[in-house]
Each structure stands twice: as structure tokens, then as C-alpha cells.
Amino acid sequence: xxxxxxxxxxxxxxxxxxxxxxxxxxxxxxxxxxxxxxxxxxxxxxxxxxxxxxxxxxxxxxxxxxxxxxxxxxxxxxxxxxxxxxxxxxxxxxxxxxxxxxxxxxxxxxxxxxxxxxxxxxxxxxxxxxxxxxxxxxxxxxxxxxxxxxxxxxxxxxxxxxxxxxxxxxxxxxxxxxxxxxxxxxxxxxxxxxxxxxxxxxxxxxxxxxxxxxxxxxxxxxxxxxxxxxxxxxxxxxxxxxxxxxxxxxxxxxxxxxxxxxxxxxxxxxxxxxxxxxxxxxxxxxxxxxxxxxxxxxxxxxxxxxxxxxxxxxxxxxxxxxxxxxxxxxxxxxxxxxxxxxxxxxxxxxxxxxxxxxxxxxxxxxxxxxxxxxxxxxxxxxxxxxxxxxxxxxxxxxxxxxxxxxxxxxxxxxxx
Amino acid sequence: xxxxxxxxxxxxxxxxxxxxxxxxxxxxxxxxxxxxxxxxxxxxxxxxxxxxxxxxxxxxxxxxxxxxxxxxxxxxxxxxxxxxxxxxxxxxxxxxxxxxxxxxxxxxxxxxxxxxxxxxxxxxxxxxxxxxxxxxxxxxxxxxxxxxxxxxxxxxxxxxxxxxxxxxxxxxxxxxxxxxxxxxxxxxxxxxxxxxxxxxxxxxxxxxxxxxxxxxxxxxxxxxxxxxxxxxxxxxxxxxxxxxxxxxxxxxxxxxxxxxxxxxxxxxxxxxxxxxxxxxxxxxxxxxxxxxx
Numbered sequence: 040x041x042x043x044x045x046x047x048x049x050x051x052x053x054x055x056x057x058x059x060x061x062x063x064x065x066x067x068x069x070x071x072x073x074x075x076x077x078x079x080x081x082x083x084x085x086x087x088x089x090x091x092x093x094x095x096x097x098x099x100x101x102x103x104x105x106x107x108x109x110x111x112x113x114x115x116x117x118x119x120x121x122x123x124x125x126x127x128x129x130x131x132x133x134x135x136x137x138x139x140x141x142x143x144x145x146x147x148x149x150x151x152x153x154x155x156x157x158x159x160x161x162x163x164x165x166x167x168x169x170x171x172x173x174x175x176x177x178x179x180x181x182x183x184x185x186x187x188x189x190x191x192x193x194x195x196x197x198x199x200x201x202x203x204x205x206x207x208x209x210x211x212x213x214x215x216x217x218x219x220x221x222x223x224x225x226x227x228x229x230x231x232x233x234x235x236x237x238x239x240x241x242x243x244x245x246x247x248x249x250x251x252x253x254x255x256x257x258x259x260x261x262x263x264x265x266x267x268x269x270x271x272x273x274x275x276x277x278x279x280x281x282x283x284x285x286x287x288x289x290x291x292x293x294x295x296x297x298x299x300x301x302x303x304x305x306x307x308x309x310x311x312x313x314x315x316x317x318x319x320x321x322x323x324x325x326x327x328x329x330x331x332x333x334x335x336x337x338x339x340x341x342x343x344x345x346x347x348x349x350x351x352x353x354x355x356x357x358x359x360x361x362x363x364x365x366x367x368x369x370x371x372x373x374x375x376x377x378x379x380x381x382x383x384x385x386x387x388x389x390x391x392x393x394x395x396x397x398x399x400x401x402x403x404x405x406x407x408x409x410x411x412x413x414x415x416x417x418x419x420x421x422x423x424x425x426x427x428x429x430x431x432x433x434x435x436x437x438x439x440x441x442x443x444x445x446x447x448x449x450x451x452x453x454x455x
Numbered sequence: 456x457x458x459x460x461x462x463x464x465x466x467x468x469x470x471x472x473x474x475x476x477x478x479x480x481x482x483x484x485x486x487x488x489x490x491x492x493x494x495x496x497x498x499x500x501x502x503x504x505x506x507x508x509x510x511x512x513x514x515x516x517x518x519x520x521x522x523x524x525x526x527x528x529x530x531x532x533x534x535x536x537x538x539x540x541x542x543x544x545x546x547x548x549x550x551x552x553x554x555x556x557x558x559x560x561x562x563x564x565x566x567x568x569x570x571x572x573x574x575x576x577x578x579x580x581x582x583x584x585x586x587x588x589x590x591x592x593x594x595x596x597x598x599x600x601x602x603x604x605x606x607x608x609x610x611x612x613x614x615x616x617x618x619x620x621x622x623x624x625x626x627x628x629x630x631x632x633x634x635x636x637x638x639x640x641x642x643x644x645x646x647x648x649x650x651x652x653x654x655x656x657x658x659x660x661x662x663x664x665x666x667x668x669x670x671x672x673x674x675x676x677x678x679x680x681x682x683x684x685x686x687x688x689x690x691x692x693x694x695x696x697x698x699x700x701x702x703x704x705x706x707x708x709x710x711x712x713x714x715x716x717x718x719x720x721x722x723x724x725x726x727x728x729x730x731x732x733x734x735x736x737x738x739x740x741x742x743x744x745x746x747x748x
Contacts, residue, residue: 116711122499140714144499225585285604288585416712420692427695431604446518453513454713 074104075355078121078128080114083312089374093367101362103355122146125349129356133177133345135167135410136236141345143413147176148346153357154178155365159381164341167408177343178364181377183307184402185237185337187211187326193302197221201324204303208241208329211303212270212280218302219279227281230292230304231271233426235419237305240338240407241267244331249418250411256418256447258440263332269436272429297321305329307340308399312376325398339406341380378403414451421447488720496716503717510721520722522697523705526610527679530701531733533614535674542622542670546629547659560627567623575687578616579603603688606698613684613699621677625670632666633659668741672734679730682707702726 079090087109094105108128110117115137121127122144133141141147151174157165160179168177189201197218205211215228222228232238235249242249247264251257259265274280281287281301289295293310297318304310305328314321328337344360346353363371364380369387372379378400379385390400411418425443428434434442467474492510494503514520545563549556566574581588582602593599602608636659644654660667682703685693693700693708700708702722710719 119498119711119714123501125501141499144497144502144714146499284583285601286584288580288583420708420712424692424694424696427604428606431601431606431695433606433696449517450519450713453517453718454715 073352073355074106075130075352075359076106076108076128077359078108078110078114078118078131080132081109081111085312086375086377089371092374093363093371096370097359097362097367101358103359105359122347127347127349129350129352130344130346130359132180133168133343135164135341135343135408136415138168138177138343138345138410139413139415142170142176146348148348148350148353148356149174149176150178150346150357150360151175153361155361156381159383161380161382161403163339163406163408164343164380164403167341167410168343168345177345178360179341179343179380180364180368181372181375182339182341182380182403183309183378184339184399184406185240185305185307185328186398186402187328188296188304188306188310189324189326190296190299190302191322191324193222193226193299194218197302201326204326206327206330207333208267208270208331211329212274215274215279215303216277219277222302225287225300227287227295227301228279228303229274229281230283230295230301230306231274231280232292232305233271233275233282233423233430235422236340236409237338238268238271239409239411240328240336241331243407244334244336246332249422250415254412254414255451256414256421256444258422258444259437265436265440267331268426268429268440272436275430276432296323307338308376308378308396311395325395327398327401335405337402337406339403339408341408341410414447414454417450417454418447421450488723491717492721492724494717496720498710498714498716506717510718511725513718514722514725519693519697519700519705523693523700523702526698526700527681527702530610530614530681531675531678534617534678535671538618538622538625538674539667539670541618542625543629543660543663543667545622546626546633547655549626550630550633560630563626564623566620569620571620571683572687574616574620575613575684578612579688582612604695606696609688609695609698613681613688616684617678617681621674625674628670629663629666632663636662664741668738671737671741675733675737676730679726679733 077094081087090107094107097103098105114132115134118127118131127146133147154175157175161182164179164182165175168179169175187204189204191201194201194204198221199218203214205214211229219228235242239249242264245261245263245267247257247261249256249258271280275282275286281295283289283292283295283301287295287300289298289300291310291313292301292304292306293313295301296304296306296310297314299321314323327335330336344363346356346360350356368379368381368384371377372384372388378390378396379388380403385391385400390396393400421443425434425439425446426436428442429436429439491503493505493507495506495510496503549560553559569577580586583589584599584601584603589599589602600608602612640658640662641654644658649657680703681701685699685701685704686707689695689699689704691704691708693704703726706719706722706726709715709722
């Protein structure tokens with residue numbers, strides 16, 4: 040028995056020790072061979088396939104190895120913990136929304152001189168990855184913009200034509216109100232989204248920039264912007280604007296639209312794959328997002344490739360990013376159905392002549408990129424949280440915005 | 456002497472794997488959190504500056520902290536007593552010789568087996584503005600209640616859901632405790648002329664005290680740490696109007712949205728202290744150690 044115990048103790052220590060040395064060896068050998076690690080979030084099957092194919096083309100051309108790591112959920116959180124653990128991937132997807140935080144923390148490699156042919160990118164997309172000094176920290180890989188989708192079948196059934204739809208927001212709201220009277224109770228004239236992410240460009244067009252030059256929140260200084268938000272609140276109250284999740288119990292706007300529960304929606308081009316694959320019978324037109332206060336506006340959601348500062352393979356990483364956002368961009372965009380960030384590729388793919396995609400692609404030049412400094416997450420959270428109070432009728436829009444402004448600015452002060 | 460030492464080595468060698476795991480994944484993180492709560496920490500770059508008790512001062516000054524405090528306590532005060540009482544009563548009913556009690560037990564256990572995130576999605580489907588519950592209430596009473604975006608009701612939906620899913624688990628715990636109560640106690644009570652209700656109050660409840668203590672403690676810890684349901688129902692925001700913001704959810708927001716690990720660990724410390732104190736008080740109050748179970 041004693042002997043057994045001694046052997047067991049020795050064995051357990053030995054196993055522990057060898058396990059450690061094994062993992063060390065594995066770590067070393069992999070860093071010697073140097074595959075480029077690429078962290079991405081899980082996305083649609085077509086995007087995953089497109090990524091694998093484009094990466095394979097790169098591997099074939101360069102003879103290098105790229106290891107794709109898919110992080111299925113809460114990408115930002117997982118990436119943050121990877122950085123905290125000093126175990127960051129070489130290259131990773133970066134939303135422009137999160138970019139300021141990463142840039143400020145100083146964990147990204149400066150790519151200002153490494154990315155080729157920067158003038159060819161749509162400049163708003165490129166600018167969202169720059170710091171105040173103009174240094175570039177990521178290369179845009181694709182983007183989405185918002186556009187107005189119209190369900191032609193429902194519209195014509197209600198007795199209207201696509202040409203009847205006004206191009207400005209005020210007209211569109213009035214039109215929705217009229218249209219709603221011809222629909223059944225569970226149908227929506229238009230689907231809306233009450234978050235700042237979807238409405239920032241409309242507020243800016245109204246003359247209010249919710250993020251001041253000093254990075255503070257401002258929701259109250261402009262009456263036109265308040266009126267814009269009121270139009271959303273009134274619309275939801277009267278029932279001609281509906282939130283798919285809260286008012287209709289449908290997971291997404293695309294699903295509500297595809298199942299003929301909504302006539303119009305202002306959505307990004309990410310809905311297209313669902314519309315094509317899951318709801319092929321729905322006939323729709325895509326128009327530019329409505330003008331607000333007489334100005335063209337849309338939101339742009341931009342994703343790029345960033346390189347970790349601590350990577351031991353910056354040269355390989357930069358080479359890879361240049362391929363993916365340069366030579367390989369056409370392959371990626373064509374297969375994934377995303378919009379190319381380079382103007383030359385947009386022309387080459389004839390996207391500006393495409394009846395569906397052109398409304399989206401034209402927005403890239405004037406759209407507001409969803410990114411505005413390190414404090415935007417705090418500011419948008421306060422906005423979303425308080426605007427709901429206005430939708431519930433607990434607070435007037437003015438009061439809700441005043442409270443949101445205070446909530447955001449107090450929190451920003453605490454973070455400094 | 457020698458054999459005793461060898462026995463000790465033997466014991467520790469058996470414990471070693473578990474001790475290593477506890478050390479690496481529990482004790483060191485706790486110690487590290489103690490250290491971090493006095494710093495301002497940038498999680499991404501790892502940069503930190505010593506700011507003393509400033510993290511705690513910031514929290515006390517923060518309306519969201521107080522909102523999360525209010526929500527969590529409201530949640531605990533509702534859920535723990537209700538789930539304990541309901542579980543005990545159900546267990547007592549199932550323990551009497553009703554027909555098909557096994558079948559009832561099996562059916563009632565299903566919610567516990569369902570993962571809490573799936574459960575949350577089902578409840579969101581039931582309670583959204585066009586959901587089954589809302590339409591049912593509309594048909595019967597003629598009012599439409601917006602459960603999920605009404606700040607007074609959103610937390611109640613989570614409470615209901617948690618009671619629904621934890622009661623069966625605690626019920627089985629009570630059931631096993633009930634089977635340990637000697638039949639002679641009930642016979643003696645019958646001879647004294649006690650009816651079924653008196654027997655329940657004067658025999659079953661006191662005899663179950665150690666089990667009750669376990670159920671209340673686990674209920675308290677679980678409720679204070681409520682996270683996933685609140686996260687899913689509000690998409691991680693704690694809305695509407697901070698009404699579903701709980702301690703754990705706010706810790707998460709501080710760490711990952713505000714990139715402020717120092718404040719997050721300070722809040723985690725406060726939460727730990729609250730759970731410790733409340734459990735201690737409950738322990739004293741229920742006199743768990745003194746009951747002869």
C-alpha cells in the first residue's frame with residue numbers, strides 16, 4: 040500500500056512535469072514554423088467559405104501558412120482577454136466601432152506605411168481606423184451601409200407603387216402612417232431600430248453630433264434632432280413603426296420583411312443573403328436611405344484587418360493584410376457578397392450598376408461610419424437605455440435625452 | 456511516525472490534482488482580484504496605475520451601481536423565499552402517496568434540465584409584445600402589457616423564469632430530506648391529534664431545517680450572481696432603464712464595455728462581501744448547526 044502511494048505520487052508529479060514540457064515544446068515548434076494566426080468572428084456560411092477560399096489563394100501564392108481561428112460569440116470580449124493574456128492573434132477582424140479603444144490602448148501595430156495604395160480605399164472607411172495624428176492601424180476589408188428595402192408585393196396590394204415612396208424622412212413617416220391603415224394589425228408599414236448605431240447619421244444630418252469634440256455626450260442641444268427622435272417615438276406609439284423584436288416577436292428585421300410582416304425596412308446589406316436564400320419569393324426594391332433635414336445620410340459599418348503590435352511576424356502579417364485588402368479583395372467580395380472597400384474593385388465588379396447593391400455602395404462616399412472615439416460605447420449605451428424610457432412613455436423624449444446625456448458624461452468622468 | 460508521514464503524503468498526493476486546479480483557477484485569481492481593485496487597469500494593454508480606494512468611491516457615486524444593487528436585492532428578496540416555500544410544499548405533496556407522483560416528478564424536473572439561455576429565449580418568445588402571454592391577457596382582460604420593455608415588469612419576467620427553473624431542483628433536494636424524517640414522529644403527532652397542516656408545520660418544517668439552510672444558501676448565492684438571463688433578455692445592456700442590470704451584469708459591463716478591470720474587481724469584491732454577510736446572517740437565523748437532522 041505504501042509502495043503504491045509512493046509510486047502514485049511520483050507518477051502524478053512526473054505526468055505533470057512531462058505535460059508542462061510537452062506543451063512548451065509544442066509552443067516553440069509552432070512559433071518556429073510561423074503560421075500567421077487570423078482571428079475572425081463566426082459569420083454566414085458564404086462568408087466562411089469565401090474567407091477560406093481567399094486565404095487558400097494567398098497561401099498558394101505566398102507559400103505561407105495561415106491559421107484561421109473562428110471565435111463564435113462575443114468576439115470583442117474574447118479578443119480583449121486574448122490581449123490581456125498576451126496571447127493575441129497576429130491578424131484579426133476589427134470593427135471601426137471598437138477601433139478607438141484598441142488604438143488608445145496601444146496594442147495595434149502602426150500600418151501607416153505598410154498598406155499599399157491607400158488612396159484607392161473609400162476615405163471615410165480608412166479614416167475610421169486612424170488616430171488623431173493620422174496614423175493608420177487597420178485596413179478596411181468590407182463594409183455595410185443602410186438602405187431602404189421595399190416589399191413590392193405588399194406595397195402594390197395596398198394600392199401604391201414604389202415611385203410613391205418619398206425620399207425624405209418626414210415624407211416617409213407620413214407615408215408609413217397612411218400605409219398602415221391599409222395593413223392588418225400584425226403587419227408593420229415600416230420597421231425601425233431605436234439604437235444610436237442606426238440613427239447616428241440622422242442625428243448628425245439634423246445638426247446634432249452626439250459626440251462632442253471633447254468626446255463628451257450631447258443629446259439635447261439641437262431641437263431638430265429631438266424632433267427626429269420624437270418622430271420615432273410617435274410612430275411606434277401609433278403602430279406604423281414597429282420594432283421587430285419588441286413589437287412583433289420576430290428575431291430580426293430581415294425575417295419580418297421576408298415573411299411579409301413589414302412593407303419597408305431600413306437595413307444593411309447583411310439582410311441580402313437571408314432574403315435570397317430563405318425568402319426567395321419576396322420581391323423587393325432597394326432605395327437609398329431617406330434624406331434627413333434635406334441631407335443625404337446613411338450609417339456605414341466598417342470592418343478591417345488589424346495587426347497586433349506584439350506579433351513576432353509583422354512582415355508576414357502585413358503581407359497577408361495587403362493581399363486580403365488588395366489583390367484578394369475581388370475574390371473575397373464576390374464570394375461573400377460583401378461590398379469591396381476599394382473604389383477600383385467596386386468599379387471592376389460593376390457594383391455601381393447593380394440595382395440592389397448600388398444603393399448600398401453609393402452610401403460609402405457620404406455615410407457616417409459607426410465610430411466616434413473611445414467614449415462612443417458609453418455614449419451609445421446611455422442613449423439606447425434612456426430612449427427606451429421615452430418609448431415606454433415613462434419619460435418625454437426631452438427628459439430621456441437629458442438623463443442620457445448626464446448618465447453618459449458622469450460615466451465618462453469616472454473612466455478618466 | 457514514519458507510516459503516518461507516508462499516509463499524509465499519500466493523502467496529499469490524492470488531493471494534489473484537485474488542489475492544483477483550485478489554486479490556479481480559484482485562489483490565485485481571487486488574490487489577483489484583491490490586488491487589482493486598488494488600480495486603474497486597462498485590460499487590453501495591461502497598463503495599471505495605483506489609485507487606492509478610488510474605485511470604490513467611483514462605484515458609490517454611480518447611479519448604475521445603486522440600480523444594480525436595488526435590482527439584485529429585489530430579485531433575491533422575491534425569488535429566494537418563493538422558490539424555497541414552493542419547493543418545500545411541492546416536495547411534501549409529492550412525498551404523500553398521490554398517484555403518479557413519479558410521473559409528476561419527471562415532468563416537473565424538465566425546466567431544471569433546460570439550459571437557462573434556452574429558457575430565457577422561450578420566455579422572451581412568450582412575453583414579447585406579440586407573444587402568447589400578452590395576447591392571452593389581451594383577450595381575457597383587454598389590456599396589452601409590454602412585459603419586456605416595461606422597466607417595472609422586465610425583472611419580474613426573469614424572476615418568474617428563475618423560480619420556474621430552480622424550484623424542481625430544490626424540490627428533489629427537499630424530497631430526499633423528507634424521506635429521512637422518521638415515520639414515528641408523524642405517528643406521535645397523530646396521537647396528539649395534529650391534522651395534516653399541523654404535522655407539516657410542526658414536524659416537517661423543523662425537521663427539514665438543515666436542508667432548508669442548504670436550499671436557502673444555494674438560492675442566495677445563485678440569485679446574487681444572476682447573469683445569463685439578464686444578459687440575454689436585455690442584450691447585455693441591462694435595460695430597459697437599467698431595470699435588469701444586476702451586479703454580475705454590471706461587473707461584466709465594467710470589465711468589457713468600459714475596459715475598467717479595476718472597478719469591475721472592486722464591484723466583484725463588494726458582491727462577494729454581500730453574499731458572505733447575508734449567508735452568515737441566514738446561517739445564524741436558521742440555526743442550521745443546532746438542528747438534529
